[in-house]
Amino acid sequence: MNITVKQLRAFVAVANTQSFTEACAVVHLSQPALSVAIKNLEEGLGGPLFSRTTRTLSLTPEGEAFYPTAQRLLADLDEAYEEMHNRFSLFRGKVAIASMPSFASNQLPIALRNFRDKYPHINMTVHDVIAEDVVDMVRDGRVEVGVSFDPGNTEDLLFNPLFDDRFIAVLPKGHPLAQYKAIKWQHLLESDFIILQRPSSIRLLVEAMLEEEGLSLTPQFETHQLATIGRMVATGLGVSVVPSLCLGQMTELGAVCCALESPIITRPVGVITRRRYPLSAAAKGLVDVLLTTY
Template identity: 45%
Template sequence: MSISYRNMLAFIRVAESATFAEAAEKLHLTQPALSSAIKKMEEQLGGKLFSRSTRRVSLTPEGQTLLPNAKRLVNEWDETFHDMQNLFAMQQGKLTIAAMPSFAESKLPALLNDYHRKFNNIRLRVLDVVMEATIDNVLQGNAEIGFTFEPEIADGLIFKPLFTDEFIAVMYPGHPLAMQDTVPWHELLSHPFIAMNRGSAVRRWTEQAAQGPGQLNIIAETGQLGSVGQFIAQGMGISVVPAICRQQMESRGLLCCAIKDNPLKKPVGMIRSQRGGLSVAAGEFWQLCERAYTRSENNSL
């Protein structure tokens, strides 16, 4: 049994008006059409909802029981309908994004600012997590969009490249390599090296690149690129980091330079789940990011 919204509203209007004529006028219906709607509803429920006289109608005890519940259901539907209209019109909603810290600090703020200026009723939440956690959050549905290096295993994901990151060498002022504008890759291998923790993608890529000409002289490792910079600032060693960390490293007084014959060039972009589509809010942000990097004259760092 399914009672239509229209018939439920007709019942409420008759109960509030006490006459079919008045209720029919409010509903912009003919009296026969209104009477038919009430009759159908009574047949579906299995009993009378109104006691009828020549002048007025009044609720039966069963009708009195139904009225507050009917009002609640209609109000909930009206609110739900209104909320959905607002969602599709971008008048309310939320958007959760996951991003590796290097992107969250360097690139994401400008993108979010452009989005917020256009859709200021959308509440934004950013999960500032490492690459692996960014991927997991998107796969698990905790975030609709993630910003990360291209996943090596992309099962269940859609990846949209935005630019290519060429890793850079980072060192403290006064380091023997600091006088060079460009550092050959092989010269980095003999110096004390600050690495990311084993298991991270950056650590894996760096070690893979070092296996040809030599081995890294790792003297310390950490789980965050920001901590890598802190160790270098103390004069403990040098490192190789994504170029999107340049601003973060230079803010600590460190020197960044290009790597000659650089073996570390990785696409950076957006990911989303292959399961289902994006919400309207997420879809607008995805398109905004695509347009922003399409307009860019230089898609590499």
């Protein structure tokens, strides 16, 4: 049989008040409707839950045994309802975001502050991973939201652009090219070059764009982290290129940043989500904040 919430609430109300009349006011039912609910519950369970006389109403032994179970079921239901209401209202919940390091360490904190100001009770987890891992984490469902470069045409992912990021030159202080506001690629490539290792999407993009211009890249140093590039450049080991997202970080590390042209390399940065999976209320709120912040 299927026990309904209406039947459980009717039973507990009658058991608490020991009066059908008072129970009607508690559960907002007419006396005939309350009587039908109790009757259907008793028929479904297989016997009477109340002992009725002209003057008294009390629980049968079976009713006494069922009473704590009914209370617990209603309490669990009310707790689940409140939990879901709080989540949909963004009074409670959690959300995880994956972001490439250049965005996570520079622009993301602004959006997270805006999100916290708007939804102070939502817990957030930030995964600071390389651009390729951002895409994989969203695709595998390990996070609901990612921020990275445009992954291209994919059937399973959605990409909402935030802005176009332009690549810039990174030079040690005192380098002959550091005096210019804009540097041509062919001049930058004359110096010892530091770049991310393959299969970095930044490395692959740079190589593809240079090949189109008839230029070739022969790095003297390769590394996995943009922060390491900044430190290596600052100590005079060579020059490099990074997304302009990293400008503040490179400057803090002691490097000099200049515009880069011939060719100008840009790449869209945006929010990545799964196409066929609805976002939780918390994740949707985070995406809305990201789209309005940048």
